[in-house]
Amino acid sequence: MLMFPKPHLPPLASDPKPPVHWRIGEHVAVIGTTGTGKTYLISKLVDFRENVVILRTKPDDIEFEGFREFRTAKCMEDWRNNRLLIRPKYEHQPSVVYEVLENVWKMGRWTVVVDEFFYVQRLGMMRSLERLLTQGRSKRISLVLGMQRPVQVTRFALSEISHLMAFRVEGRDLRTLKDSTHPDIFEPTKSLQKYQFMHYHVASKSTRIGTAQTLQQVLKRLPETLDDVMDIPQDSAIVIDEPRLLGIQRRRF
Numbered sequence: 001m002l003m004f005p006k007p008h009l010p011p012l013a014s015d016p017k018p019p020v021h022w023r024i025g026e027h028v029a030v031i032g033t034t035g036t037g038k039t040y041l042i043s044k045l046v047d048f049r050e051n052v053v054i055l056r057t058k059p060d061d062i063e064f065e066g067f068r069e070f071r072t073a074k075c076m077e078d079w080r081n082n083r084l085l086i087r088p089k090y091e092h093q094p095s096v097v098y099e100v101l102e103n104v105w106k107m108g109r110w111t112v113v114v115d116e117f118f119y120v121q122r123l124g125m126m127r128s129l130e131r132l133l134t135q136g137r138s139k140r141i142s143l144v145l146g147m148q149r150p151v152q153v154t155r156f157a158l159s160e161i162s163h164l165m166a167f168r169v170e171g172r173d174l175r176t177l178k179d180s181t182h183p184d185i186f187e188p189t190k191s192l193q194k195y196q197f198m199h200y201h202v203a204s205k206s207t208r209i210g211t212a213q214t215l216q217q218v219l220k221r222l223p224e225t226l227d228d229v230m231d232i233p234q235d236s237a238i239v240i241d242e243p244r245l246l247g248i249q250r251r252r253f
C-alpha cells in the first residue's frame with residue numbers, strides 16, 4: 001500500500017491558493033447578470049471534460065470549439081459524438097430538452113451544460129433536473145448551470161452545487177447566494193471587476209477569484225480514470241490500495 005500524507009506546512013501568506021479539483025459528478029453554478037461572461041466562462045469550463053452536451057436555448061456570439069451542433073437528441077445515440085451542442089427549434093424545446101436529460105440519466109458519464117437554468121426549469125424540466133442534481137453523481141453526471149438571478153431558481157438547486165462561480169451580483173441575489181453558501185463570499189463578490197468571478201468551493205469552504213483566462217489557477221481536472229478509482233474526499237491523505245487500478249482504461253458508459 002502506498003501512502004502520501006497530506007503536507008502540514010502552512011502556506012506562505014503571499015502564495016495564491018492552489019486550484020481545486022472539479023471532480024466527475026460535481027455540479028457547478030455559473031451566476032451573473034446579462035453580459036457578465038457566463039457563457040464565455042462555460043466555453044472554457046467544458047475543456048475540462050471529455051463527454052459534454054450543451055443545451056442552447058438562446059442565441060449569442062460565444063463559440064464552443066470542437067462541438068458539433070444538432071437540433072434533436074438523436075445525436076447522443078452515436079457513441080462517437082462526445083462534444084454536442086443541441087439547439088432545438090423553439091417549438092420543439094420542451095420535448096428535445098426532456099429527451100436529452102433522459103438520455104443523460106440513462107447513459108451516465110455526461111457533463112450537461114444548461115446555459116439558462118431558469119428558462120429550462122420553466123419548460124417543465126424541474127423533475128428531470130432534480131434527479132440529475134441529487135442522484136447524478138453516482139452515475140458520473142455533472143451539471144453546469146448558468147443563471148442570471150439566484151432568487152429565480154430554487155434554493156434546492158444551489159444546495160446541490162459543489163462549485164459556485166459568481167460574477168458581480170448585488171442586493172437580494174447576493175444575499176441569496178450568501179445564505180445558501182457561506183458568509184465569506186459576501187465581501188469579495190461585491191468588489192469584483194469586469195469579467196472576474198468569485199469561485200466558492202463548497203467542500204473546503206474556500207474562495208478564489210479568477211477570470212475565464214485564468215481558469216486553470218482556480219480549477220484543475222483529475223484524469224477521469226484516476227477520479228473513478230479515487231472517490232475520496234479532497235485534501236485527505238491519498239491512499240492507493242491497488243496501484244494497478246491506476247492503469248485501467250477508461251470505459252465509455
Ligand SMILES: Nc1ncnc2c1ncn2[C@@H]1O[C@H](COP(=O)(O)OP(=O)(O)OP(=O)(O)O)[C@@H](O)[C@H]1O
Nearest residue numbers: 033034035036037038039040041060195211212213
Ligand atoms: N473573460 C472575458 N474576456 C474577454 N471577453 C469576455 C470575457 N467574458 C465575456 N466576454 C465577452 O463579453 C460578452 C458577453 O459575454 P457572455 O455572452 O458570456 O455573457 P453572459 O453572461 O452569458 O450573458 P447573457 O446572460 O446575456 O447570456 C461576449 O461578447 C464575450 O465575448
Ligand SMILES: [Mg+2]
Nearest residue numbers: 038039060115
Ligand atoms: Mg450567456
